[in-house]
Structure formats: structure tokens, C-alpha cells
Amino acid sequence: MDLNNLGLFRLLTKKMEYLGQRQQVLAENVANTDTPGYKPRDLQEFSFKTVLAGNRRLAPVQTSASHLTGTAGSPNDQRPERDRRPFETKPDGNAVIVEEQMLKMNRNAGEYSMITNLYRKQIGLLKTALGRPAG
Numbered sequence: 001m002d003l004n005n006l007g008l009f010r011l012l013t014k015k016m017e018y019l020g021q022r023q024q025v026l027a028e029n030v031a032n033t034d035t036p037g038y039k040p041r042d043l044q045e046f047s048f049k050t051v052l053a054g055n056r057r058l059a060p061v062q063t064s065a066s067h068l069t070g071t072a073g074s075p076n077d078q079r080p081e082r083d084r085r086p087f088e089t090k091p092d093g094n095a096v097i098v099e100e101q102m103l104k105m106n107r108n109a110g111e112y113s114m115i116t117n118l119y120r121k122q123i124g125l126l127k128t129a130l131g132r133p134a135g
């Protein structure tokens with residue numbers, strides 16, 4: 001059984017890949033703490049909603065006035081991105097704040113752990129559904 005054919009596992013895998021890439025970017029930021037003129041980088045926030053939007057095959061259609069209209073994205077769902085400028089910049093132009101990068105790395109590791117546990121629980125659920133011991 002290929003777990004990547006199941007939507008939930010595909011989403012969890014994409015989230016883990018994103019978190020791995022983000023960890024690498026944050027580690028590069030910390031590694032360049034003393035590089036003159038270096039500006040910290042980060043990946044765009046991962047959104048399940050965005051990932052799922054690309055997987056839609058059929059759009060819901062309201063065939064009766066008594067049907068609910070659904071929750072297709074509206075213009076009000078868009079949140080503007082914040083233009084974040086670091087408040088600390090060294091005289092050499094380096095804008096890496098180590099404490100901030102470490103906090104991001106810690107949050108990233110926590111999210112990775114959470115997604116890994118969710119993945120493990122889903123595999124246990126599938127084993128139970130197939131009649132096999134979940135251990």
C-alpha cells in the first residue's frame with residue numbers, strides 16, 4: 001500500500017518537507033550571524049488551505065436554493081503579508097538576530113515533532129482498521 005496515494009499522508013509529507021527546508025534556511029541564518037550585510041531569510045508560511053486549493057478537482061455547485069452555499073474562498077480570506085524589517089541591524093549591515101532565529105528553530109522542531117506523531121498515529125489507525133496490531 002502506497003501511503004502517498006492517501007490525501008492525509010500526502011499533506012503530512014508535504015508539511016514535513018516544508019519544515020525540513022525551513023530548518024535548513026534558519027540554520028543558514030544562524031551560520032551567517034557574522035557575515036557583513038547578510039539579511040535573514042525565511043520561507044513563506046505553510047498553509048494546508050493553499051495546498052488543498054491546488055488539489056480541488058470539482059467545484060461545489062448549488063443546485064437548489066435550500067443547499068448551503070459552501071465556503072469557497074472569498075476576497076476577505078486574504079490576509080496581507082507583513083513587511084517585517086528587523087529592528088536590530090549591526091553596523092556592518094548584518095540583520096540576523098540569533099535569539100529570534102533560535103525561537104523560530106525551536107517552534108519549527110516542535111511542529112515537526114507534532115506532524116511526525118500525527119503521521120505515526122494515522123499509521124496505527126490504518127493498522128487497526130486492517131485488523132493488525134498497532135504496536
